[in-house]
Amino acid sequence: MTVFIDPPLWPAHGTLWSHLVSDRSIDELQVFARAAGLPPRSFDRDHYDVPASERERLVAAGAVPVSANELTRRLIASGLRIRAKDR
Structure with a gap:
């Protein structure tokens, strides 16, 4: 299991x-x-919104830190991205 933050x-x-x-x-x-x-x-359709205070805890739990651009690229490539205009 790999999730990204x-x-x-x-x-x-x-x-x-x-x-x-x-x-x-x-x-x-x-x-x-x-x-x-x-x-x-x-949860917001294709992602979770996470406050800054929770980030390190989630990384310790296994979330892989990536840049915002990398996260967006991975989500789009996965086919899971829900664009704002499609909401």
């Missing part, structure tokens, strides 16, 4: 946020997220 770059709600994705399946992503105790409300 990008740097916390996106501001909202008084913190910065990362994205957690799988390049294999949404099921794989959901299994990792449940095991890591992420709340279901943080």
Whole structure:
């Protein structure tokens, strides 16, 4: 199982946020997220929004840190990407 996490770059709600994705399946992503105790409300169609305070814990749990560009490339290549206009 491999899931990827990008740097916390996106501001909202008084913190910065990362994205957690799988390049294999949404099921794989959901299994990792449940095991890591992420709340279901943080799932956004093809990724989880993760506050900066959780990033290192998720890396320790097995998430692979990648750049934001690399994360986007992997998600698009996987065919799992849901574009904003398709939401």
